[in-house]
Amino acid sequence: MKSPIPDYLDEVVQSTADDRSGRLADYIPPLAAVEPNVGALALSTVDGTVYAVGDADLEFTIQSISKPFVYAVALAQHGIDKVLERVGVEPSGEAFHELSLESGTGRPLNPMINAGALTTHQMVGEPGITEDKRNAQVLDALSRFAGRELEVDEEIYEAEVSSAHRNHAIAYMLRSHENITGDPRAVVRGYVRQCAVRVTVCDLALMAATLAHGGVQPVTGERVIPHAVARQVLSVMTTCGMYDAAGDWLSTIGIPAKSGVSGGIIGSLPGQVGVATVSPRLDDHGTSVRGVKMFRKLSHDMGMHLMEVPAPARSMLTGDDGHAWRYELQGSINFVGMERVIRTIDEDPPEHNRIVIDLTRVHEIRKVGRRMLHEAIRRLVLEGREVEVHDPDGLLSEPGPIEVGEDPSTQEPVRVDVTGE
Known part of the structure; x- marks a missing residue:
């Protein structure tokens, strides 16, 4: 018998195919030139079965979807308490690139906004690590989450780093509060480089499933991060992963999630599945229009809302x-x-x-x-x-x-x- 699951997933993709609303991330020239009508959906179970439909072989850059995984690396290396000294866990209610810090502490409000992501990026590795070694550790960690060796898109990296003025402003603000040390420009280069890693929806579904599986990569069986770290990351994704739309996302879709401006979205349903979508047209929050619709349909049809707790x-x-x-x-x-x-x-x-x-x-x-x-x-x-x-x-x-x-x-x-x- 042929499984009906790919047929259903294809139906989800096709149900959004006529939506031409939203716009490309035109402030990054290579992203402004992508084919706007592509769409794909992948679902990975926690035991490593992957279902993928649509433009599933399409490679695109991970962008802000890298944030929860690099946050996980910092947590695994330094412990939750040490990371909390530098980055909070409260929803910001603001756009992802807002120049703001927590009142009284000077910490970024959470690791999913750019200020927090710049801070957690610099926390990767031992004190005094070189920029190249830190970048190599980040790329290796993302590859272990995906279960294969990933690469950086150098064209996207060069385009983004040459226009990263707002991230430089955030980095200098963080340096003034001693949240980061050393050269802020090096931190921005490293952060932009982690965002320029190339992935497919299948890679992202497996990365999301690793979080859903308590830190164990479903295909390789490697424990990439401790269980407690996976729980912390999923908790922060639930409340902060979708920026100033986090409340609406949680109430209507109810899946811990993270989006990126190349059009990707991941969702991790603890103990069950990792889901990923891609479609490059974005809404006003910088999130894929079709991706949101696909997740909404999955949540409704499949009973995937986090608060709809199934029996084991x-x-x-x-x-x-x-x-x-x-x-x-x-x-x-x-x-x-x-x-x-x-x-x-x-x-x-x-x-x-x-x-x-x-x-x-x-x-x-x-x-x-x-x-x-x-x-x-x-x-x-x-x-x-x-x-x-x-x-x-x-x-x-x-x-x-x-x-x-x-x-x-x-x-x-x-x-x-x-x-x-």
């Missing part, structure tokens, strides 16, 4: 009972649980033509789990399989035949038998 996903048992191939689901069936069921069927097709899906040990089926289960059953039936569902608690419906969709070739309803056994 549990195991699934499979086996041959002599008459049919049986899938015994257990616990709460949400997106993550059904994704594993679908992937198992897709990668290891049942040996019998007759299939029994047993819900006896399931105590809850969430909306997204029900939709995914119906679609999986529909596709199995269209393959010619005989499917029966055992649902003693009536989680799907009362006993008897139920419709799980439509046969696209005949437009006839697809039905399966549900028993109360």
Whole structure:
């Protein structure tokens, strides 16, 4: 059976394709010249399965999406208390490039605005580290989050660093408060260089999934950062990651997130998935217009809002009972649980033509789990399989035949038998 998940993700991308609102980041000449109508979406589970649709091979620069990951490196190297002495964790309510510091302390309000990101960049490495070595450490860390060796786009770097006047002003302001030491111009060069690292949506989805997985990279299995650091980063992303739109984002979408002016957005849903989108037209907050719409649809359809807390996903048992191939689901069936069921069927097709899906040990089926289960059953039936569902608690419906969709070739309803056994 072919998994329906890529089809759904493609539907999400296509549902936003006609939106031509927003504008390119025209203050960076190479970004002003990109194709404005591209769009892509990638989703990575915490066990390393990546689904990607749209222009998923497109490379673009990471920009401000680098901020939470470099913040994580500083936290891992120096500890939360030391970093908090230099950078706060309060939402600014201001644009990302605002020239402002916390009243009374002189700290940047949080590490997601440029003032905080410049400070955390300089905290990477031991005292006295050279500019080149610090830049190498930052690039190596971003590569470990992505699970592959990343590179800097030198053209973008040169274009950005030559016009980084506002960041230079912020850096000199930070130097005057001794939040950074040494040459402010070197700090700006390093920060702009971390923003110019090239990635794809698949890279970003895996980086986001590393945070969602408590700091363990899903594909390589490497613990990139401690669990406590991942929790701290996700907390700050939740309240500060979307700048002066953070409250609206949290209330409507509810996924810890970070955006960048090249059009990328990442979201990390703890314990579940990492998500990334790209589309270069930006709104007034500097965030991708289509990306916001894609995340909103995902959150609504998939029940991914952070405050909609699912019960822990549990195991699934499979086996041959002599008459049919049986899938015994257990616990709460949400997106993550059904994704594993679908992937198992897709990668290891049942040996019998007759299939029994047993819900006896399931105590809850969430909306997204029900939709995914119906679609999986529909596709199995269209393959010619005989499917029966055992649902003693009536989680799907009362006993008897139920419709799980439509046969696209005949437009006839697809039905399966549900028993109360």
